[in-house]
Amino acid sequence: MGQALSYLRRQIMKILVVDDEEDVREIITDFIVENFDIDVLQASTGMEAINCLEGEKEIGLIIADYNFPDLGDGGVNGGGIYTFNLGNENIPFFLFSAERPEDHQELDSFKLDNPLNTIIGKPYDHTFTKEAIKKVIIAAQKRDKGSKTVT
Secondary structure, eight states: OHHHHHHHHHHTOEEEEEOSOHHHHHHHHHHHHHHHOOEEEEESSHHHHHHHHHHOTTEEEEEEOSOOOOOSSOOOOHHHHHHHHHTTTOOOEEEESSOOGGGSGGGTTHHHHOTTOEEEOSSOOHHHHHHHHHHHHHHHHHHSTTOOOOO
């Protein structure tokens, strides 16, 4: 994993974690930092997430819950974040939720939109999540023609 970490530091990749529960954001953030040593941005609402995506061009992965309480931000949920992302950068998107994509019209083509898009159920599986993040890293490496592959 050392090659992947040095690659990420060179690329300045960041991960955006979006959940209305602070404890959940902290658990996911700690997991990412401990396993990948990547900078993590956090958002507690859909609008905060969209503002991050507009302002931070180094985001290489979004991990977002689907449901958010209406916090006066126009009710942007995980589907709204996904739709915004799809219309802009189409960054790999991990839906961290008990929700299924087929339950929501805006997520109908979730896996087709980006093959790296992943559903991470609640409670989340550490091994599955780690492997899914590795796939995003490997895909980013392949886009960088001068990099070595992760083993």
